[in-house]
Amino acid sequence: MKKLINASENVVDEALAGMLAAHPGYIRLEEPNIVVRKDAPKDGKVGVISGGGSGHEPMHGGFVGMGMLDAACPGAVFTSPVPDQMLAATKAVDGGAGVLHIVKNYTGDIMNFELAAEMARDEGLQVSAVVIADDVAVKDSLYTAGRRGVGGTVLAEKIVGAAAEAGADLETVTALCQKVQDNVRSMGMALTSCTVPAAGNPTFEIADDEMEIGVGIHGEPGRSRTKLASADEITELLATPILDDLPFEQGDSVLAFVNGLGGTPLIELYIVFNKLRQLCAARGVTITRSLVGSYITSLDMAGCSITLLRLDDELTRYWDAPVNTPALRWGV
């Protein structure tokens, strides 16, 4: 599988150095491998951090800046970062008003963030954490590791970041993050797997006329494999369980996020959005805000995910608020 890399073991370090070189006005890099908002800590402002395996760019490092994250902790590709990173990030962004950890629901992420939070609290820092678990493809039961944290994470980071920027306190920011989690649902599909640099081959093989439904963002197989369908049929396969799960109801306003997993062009994402709008309208659900693009990726996986967030005035206001990061920028 062709990749645009040098030595596979240097992928993360070289990418981070490149990010810093490309966005020196936004971020700084600190040990041990954390991306920090250039002007952090901001006195009196709640710090907001997240992190996860590398390979999902621009998430999370690309979201560091005004109105979104104060720091991001990148692990090895598809590997949860280590507690040392989150501890350092917490300290780097602590402005005396506490720090919120936005944690995607994966076994490793949860454990490493918890270890870090313990260490931070031992040092007298005020830390709260909210888990994002928005993937409806996984049944949340005693028989699974729980729903994966996927597209909803991007929306949470933006909305929560705006509230923190506006001066909200830790309790408010934490409750707001939980509100996003409670109102957001996602599902993804893949046309191909992806190739982890060190592995050198796609994580799974799939025929030209097949697709995986219910995939996450780490290249693992999904819930089921079926014959390739049209974009409209695929959109319906993803949107229906999302709409049914919350459930989204007649009269709801939503933010619709059609996300590319890295290997799918924007033109195709817009085709999906076209059908999504129709499906929502058929249910009396109005799309009042949108986000289309590759924001939470799985290296070079071809495919997409859909995320719907039920909006109210507060969530809409924070979504609209100015943001200035390498990957998301408006109102400035």
Next chain:
Amino acid sequence: MSSSGHITVDDVRAWISEAARVMRENKEYLTQLDSAIGDADHGINMDRGFQAIVAKLPTLPADDVGALLKAAGTTLISTVGGASGPLYGSFFRELGASLGGKSEVDVTELATALDAGIGKIRALGKAEPGDKTMLEALLPAQAALRGAADAGASPADALRAAADAAAEGMTATVPLVARKGRASYLGDRSAGHQDPGATSTHLLLKAAADAWSQA
């Protein structure tokens, strides 16, 4: 081994070095297993963690088995990431806490330490037998090690029994449907594949058996 056949700090170092060698040797294999029901990073992560411990060995405690194991665990937590880092790292830290202050340990003390280490993994990961995790290899190993300790076996023989039991448990993961970790997202599709975590556990125990058979 000490003159009385007890496990010394040097024996633990030999175990760690052998474990690192074995993790490197099996990096592709573990990656392959983790590609079938995971995200293809287990081999890379375990290799990184054990290489990091080996790099630190010259500076780690030389006269305290427990302190050495605890430092090894801390290194794993700081370098491995994922779920394996906290799980294996905390496991080693707990082994270390159990054996702290000792310059040599016997098989019975090791078995008790293993009990504590497994308890920590269970508390952290909340897995149950049958969930298709590293526990499928660890629990049979625990029983075998305790049995060997009670029978007065040498460290090498005791770890051989533990490693062999772990191997059986590892193989037994193949038909299981995963209920924990990334493999659980696959549901029934996780059946028919050997669990990567149970495999690295077997490799770890076999490394001790092999290292101490040469001691």
